[in-house]
Every structure is written in structure tokens, then in C-alpha cells.
Amino acid sequence: MAAPPRQLPLDLPNQPALRREDFLAAPGNAAALALIDAFPDWPARVVCLVGPEGAGKSHLAAIFAERSGARTLPARALEREGVPEALSTGALVLEDLAAGTFSEAALFHLLNLAREQQAYLLMTARTAPSGFALATADLASRLRAVPVFEIDPAGDALLAAVLVKLFADRQLAVDEPTVQYLLLRMQRSVAGAKRVVDALDQAALAARRPVTRSLAAQVLKEQPALASQDEED
Incomplete structure (x- = not known):
């Protein structure tokens, strides 16, 4: 049986929430x-x-x-x-x-x-x-x-909250284990969080699947530049 066609992701800009209550x-x-x-x-x-x-x-x-x-x-x-x-x-x-x-x-x-x-x-x-x-x-x-x-570099609690917010900005529901998996393996900065969320958004759209821990593992393997320099295979 043929695999379902992959959806071509469109590079549409997401609109981050920039109100005071979103900070x-x-x-x-x-x-x-x-x-x-x-x-x-x-x-x-x-x-x-x-x-x-x-x-x-x-x-x-x-x-x-x-x-x-x-x-x-x-x-x-x-x-x-x-x-x-x-x-x-x-x-x-x-x-x-x-x-x-x-x-x-x-x-x-x-x-x-x-x-x-x-x-x-x-x-x-x-x-x-x-x-x-x-x-x-x-x-x-x-x-x-x-x-x-x-403004100091973000700590673990803030990075986890940033990941949740960035996924929410893209209307993506992601569970806590996936957030924690990313937190331990991605580049440890807000900019790194943005890049990994962008990549997961594109991958989820292309594969027509939700953002899960397995998808996160796949994306980090395929795009090692997104991972922490301290991360080992």
C-alpha cells in the first residue's frame, strides 16, 4: 500500500502573542x-x-x-x-x-x-x-x-514555559513529557527554543501528525544544529 502523500509545508509567519499578559x-x-x-x-x-x-x-x-x-x-x-x-x-x-x-x-x-x-x-x-x-x-x-x-539567559523553568507558549502561539498541543524531552536536548536559550519549535511545526505539518516525543527525537536527529552541544547520542 502506498504511503500517504506528504503535505508541503507553507512558510507562513506565525504571529506571536506580544501583550503584557503573554510575557x-x-x-x-x-x-x-x-x-x-x-x-x-x-x-x-x-x-x-x-x-x-x-x-x-x-x-x-x-x-x-x-x-x-x-x-x-x-x-x-x-x-x-x-x-x-x-x-x-x-x-x-x-x-x-x-x-x-x-x-x-x-x-x-x-x-x-x-x-x-x-x-x-x-x-x-x-x-x-x-x-x-x-x-x-x-x-x-x-x-x-x-x-x-x-535580561539574563533563561533558566529551566522559563525555557519550559517558553516552549509551551511558542507551541500555543502556533496552536499546537504538546504534552509535558515532550516539553521535558526537548528541554534536556535542545540548545539552551530562548532563541534555541524558537528554532526547535519552528522545525517541529514544519515537520508536523509536512507529516500530518501531532508534535510528540518521537517526532521531537526525529527532528533533533535530522537537524543536529538544533540540539545542545552537550547532548550525546
Whole structure:
């Protein structure tokens, strides 16, 4: 008897839930979450969230943007002539600030104009901007003065909750043994959780089967880059 045809998975973007009630609070993100919850009572009008890929920076930024009416702009897209428009609502999220990827002149102008207009600016980065090697001394001085709120790498409890949330975002029901199996074998980061859930979503759709422990084992075997470097065969 011929095997049933495999369904071609469509690369349709899932829409993660980015409301305040969807954010997974943990000790490692408590300070950053408290900052967003305290808006507009901030220690400074320009602040920076710092943490690894997938730590929740964009989620917190989305909560802030919804509450403040802020626009959201990738740091690499910031241009000096566009700064006034970027701050036109009185608040801005500048995402993914990384050394060597943005215009120093544009960022310096943005910081100056935000201070002049008393606008709110929330920046996100993987490393603290105070450590960037910059050609503009005045910009380096400005960035050293920006309060930084760090988000620590996720622990076991948060990673398990992230897996459950990511599966729920895709309307996939997954049992606890499967979650625990993945937790012990996947790359131990929120970004790693996202990649393994994406892969399982695609595999489940292609095979027309639910996400189970056996499917998880198959996907991790077929895509070893998803597994923890400490995982042994």
C-alpha cells in the first residue's frame, strides 16, 4: 500500500502573542519588566534593554510601544534626516542596536533631539552600548550615561514555559513529557527554543501528525544544529 502523500509545508509567519499578559516573567527579566510596567515613571527618558537573542527584548518593547504610542525602528535603518519623524509621537523604540551597524551621526542627533523634546527612547541591544567602539566621542559619552536594564539567559523553568507558549502561539498541543524531552536536548536559550519549535511545526505539518516525543527525537536527529552541544547520542 502506498504511503500517504506528504503535505508541503507553507512558510507562513506565525504571529506571536506580544501583550503584557503573554510575557513570561522570571527573576532574570524582573528589572526590565518592572521598567516597562513603571512607564512613564522612568529613571531617565532614554533607556536600553540588553540581553541575548530571544530574551524578550522585542516583547517588552512592543508592550512599551502599545502604551506610549511609540514608533518602532531598526537601528540599522536610522537616518539623520528621518530623526524628527521617528520622534514625532514623543516616543520611539530603536531595536537591535549593535556596534558597526548604525549611523553614529543619526544616533547622536536622535539622542540630542530626544533630550530637547523630552521624548521617550527605548533601545534594545545584545550587549551594553557603553562598550561599543565608536568614532564619535560625544556619542560614546551619551551612551555611557544611558541606564541599562539587563535580561539574563533563561533558566529551566522559563525555557519550559517558553516552549509551551511558542507551541500555543502556533496552536499546537504538546504534552509535558515532550516539553521535558526537548528541554534536556535542545540548545539552551530562548532563541534555541524558537528554532526547535519552528522545525517541529514544519515537520508536523509536512507529516500530518501531532508534535510528540518521537517526532521531537526525529527532528533533533535530522537537524543536529538544533540540539545542545552537550547532548550525546
